[in-house]
Structure formats: C-alpha cells, structure tokens
Amino acid sequence: MATLKRKLWVGVGAFVLAGAQADIAADGVHAIASANAAGRHGEGGEGGEGGEGGESGARHASSAAQSQQYLTSLALLEGHLDVGVRLYRDGDAAAARTHMKHPGDELYGKLAPRLKAYRADALGTSLRALKAAVDSGKPVAEVDGAWRRVRADIDAARQKVRVDTKTQLAVVVDVVRTAADEYKEGVANGRLVNAHEYQDANGFVVVARRLVESMHPSRAVEKQAVEQTRGALASVEDAWPSLSGTGSLPADASKLYGAASRIDLARSTMR
Numbered sequence: 001m002a003t004l005k006r007k008l009w010v011g012v013g014a015f016v017l018a019g020a021q022a023d024i025a026a027d028g029v030h031a032i033a034s035a036n037a038a039g040r041h042g043e044g045g046e047g048g049e050g051g052e053g054g055e056s057g058a059r060h061a062s063s064a065a066q067s068q069q070y071l072t073s074l075a076l077l078e079g080h081l082d083v084g085v086r087l088y089r090d091g092d093a094a095a096a097r098t099h100m101k102h103p104g105d106e107l108y109g110k111l112a113p114r115l116k117a118y119r120a121d122a123l124g125t126s127l128r129a130l131k132a133a134v135d136s137g138k139p140v141a142e143v144d145g146a147w148r149r150v151r152a153d154i155d156a157a158r159q160k161v162r163v164d165t166k167t168q169l170a171v172v173v174d175v176v177r178t179a180a181d182e183y184k185e186g187v188a189n190g191r192l193v194n195a196h197e198y199q200d201a202n203g204f205v206v207v208a209r210r211l212v213e214s215m216h217p218s219r220a221v222e223k224q225a226v227e228q229t230r231g232a233l234a235s236v237e238d239a240w241p242s243l244s245g246t247g248s249l250p251a252d253a254s255k256l257y258g259a260a261s262r263i264d265l266a267r268s269t270m271r
Contacts (some may be wrong), residue, residue: 011117015142016062020217021144031238034161050149058201058232062162064167067161067163068163068167068170068171068174069159070114070161071114071161071163071167071168071171072083072108072171072174072175073110073111074111074157074158074177075152075171075175075204075207075208075211075256076107076178076204076207077101077107077108077111077154078151078154078203078207078210079175079179079202079203079205079206079207080099080101080200080203081099081100081108081127081130081147081149081150081261082203082206082207083099083200083202083203083206083243084096084097084098084099084100084134084203085134085144085147086128086243087099087199087243088134088140088143089140089143089144090243092153092243092244093134095195095196095199096134097134097135098196099130099199099200099203100130100134100135101131101194102127102128102131103124103125103127103128104240108124108127108263111123111157112124113226115157118157118158118160120153121157122152122153122156123153123154123156123157126146126149126150126152126153127150127153128151129144129146129149130146130147131197132260133146139231146178151235155242165215165217165226165270166222166226166267168215169225169226169229169263169266169267169270170264170267171211172208172211172212172229172263173210173260173263173264173267174255175204175205175208175211176204176205176208176232176233176259176260176263177198177256177257177260178204179201179202179204179205179208179256180201180253180256180257180260181253182197182198182200182201182204182261183197183198183201183239183251183252183253184252184258185247186198186199186200186201186253187245187249187252190248190249190250190252191249191266192246192249195244195245198240198245199243199245201239201256202239202240202243203238205233205236205239205256208229208233209233212226212229212230212233221269221270222270224266224269225266225267225269225270226261228263228266229263229266229267231260232259232260232263232266233259233263234257235255235258235259235262236251236255236259238250239251239255239256
C-alpha cells in the first residue's frame with residue numbers, strides 16, 4: 001500500500017476516534033452530527049474563511065479538515081469498488097474480488113464511527129451485499145444492482161457534510177495524489193508490476209472525475225478552477241490503455257502527480 005495512503009488512513013482513524021470520543025462524552029453519538037452542523041456555518045461559503053480568528057477560526061479549520069478527510073475516505077472506498085465492478089463486468093471475477101470491501105475491512109472500519117454518528121451506516125449493509133454478490137458469482141445484472149445501492153449509500157453519506165468548492169477540490173487533490181502513489185507501485189519502466197495497485201489508481205481517478213462533475217461552482221474563480229481540474233484529469237486518461245494493463249504503458253506516476261499539482265494550484269487561486 002502506498003505511503004501516502006497509509007498516512008491518510010492513520011489520520012482518518014485519529015480524527016474519527018478523537019471526534020467520536022469528544023462528542024459522545026458531551027452528548028451521545030448524535031452530538032457529532034450537531035457539532036458538524038454548527039461548523040458548517042463557516043464551511044458553506046469561502047467568504048468566512050479569512051475573517052475568522054482565534055478559537056472560532058481554529059474550530060472551523062479543524063471541522064473543514066475533518067470533513068475533507070471524511071470525504072476523501074468515501075472517495076477512496078468508492079474507487080476500490082468501482083474498479084472491482086468494472087473488472088467483474090469484463091469477466092475477471094478473480095481480480096474483482098480483490099477490490100471488494102467488506103464492513104469488517106480496515107478501510108471501512110476507519111469510516112464506521114462517523115457513519116454511525118451520521119446515521120449513514122446503511123452503507124455497511126449494502127457493502128456486504130455487493131461483496132457477497134461478487135464472491136458468489138452472481139449475474140452481472142445482480143452485481144450492478146448491488147453496486148447502485150452502494151453508490152446511493154455513499155452519496156447519502158457524502159450529503160452529511162457540506163463543504164465549499166475549495167474543500168471539494170482539496171478532496172480531489174487527495175484522491176489523485178493517492179492514485180499517483182498507487183500507479184507508482186503498479187507500473188515500472190512502462191510495464192505492469194502490480195495489477196491491483198494499477199487498477200486502484202484507475203478507480204480513484206474515475207471517482208475524482210465524478211466528484212468534479214457533481215460540483216456546483218457559482219463564482220467565476222470557482223468555475224475556472226473546476227474547469228482547470230477537468231483539464232488536469234483529462235490529461236491522465238491515457239495512463240490506463242486497459243484495466244488489465246497488458247502491453248506497454250505510456251505513462252508513469254509523474255504524470256498523475258503533475259495533475260494533482262495542477263489541481264492544487266487551481267484550488268489555491270480561490271479565496
């Protein structure tokens with residue numbers, strides 16, 4: 001597993017555990033959602049970011065960072081599953097199974113306390129059903145139906161936090177950088193060395209594109225940043241001539257790292 005992803009999951013686990021403990025002690029598990037709602041007064045619009053100071057500003061920064069990590073975690077989970085379902089449709093059930101995630105897996109486990117706090121833990125049930133369908137070799141139509149339910153539950157979990165366009169783009173940067181880490185482990189000297197990591201990288205970039213297309217920028221600077229992000233993501237499409245990774249691969253991880261940097265630069269223009 002890539003170094004950056006390991007650091008990311010350690011961070012996710014820490015903020016989930018700390019946040020859950022603090023809020024449960026204060027007023028039970030529902031307090032997490034209440035605290036997040038209170039923090040959203042600053043997150044919802046970029047105009048309040050620069051004017052906050054002291055303890056209020058620190059709380060806002062912490063809330064925004066936690067929301068970013070939460071949304072990044074959901075995106076990475078979706079990316080794993082997305083590529084797994086596509087492999088299953090292509091007839092590679094064995095490879096598909098390696099990308100399926102279960103509520104007992106570490107990946108989901110990092111999210112579980114916050115999902116429970118938000119009453120979004122239906123995702124665990126739909127994940128279990130998708131994994132069972134793939135593991136037991138169900139027809140593609142049945143797997144697709146289970147996948148649609150998982151995606152609906154992931155989307156519902158995303159709606160539990162409200163963030164501005166700048167934070168949404170920060171999530172895209174996190175996801176693309178993680179994709180670059182995975183690609184670096186999967187491809188060396190133009191050849192496939194680890195199919196799983198190469199495929200994960202593809203799933204992450206596919207989800208990054210979905211995140212961008214779901215954005216609703218309102219200001220001119222936001223629209224420009226989103227358009228530049230689309231261009232950066234389009235520039236790495238040739239990194240995956242196929243999901244199998246057979247033959248010569250025309251890209252290397254530097255291309256993905258470059259795309260992540262371009263997106264981050266576009267994001268930095270927003271105030």
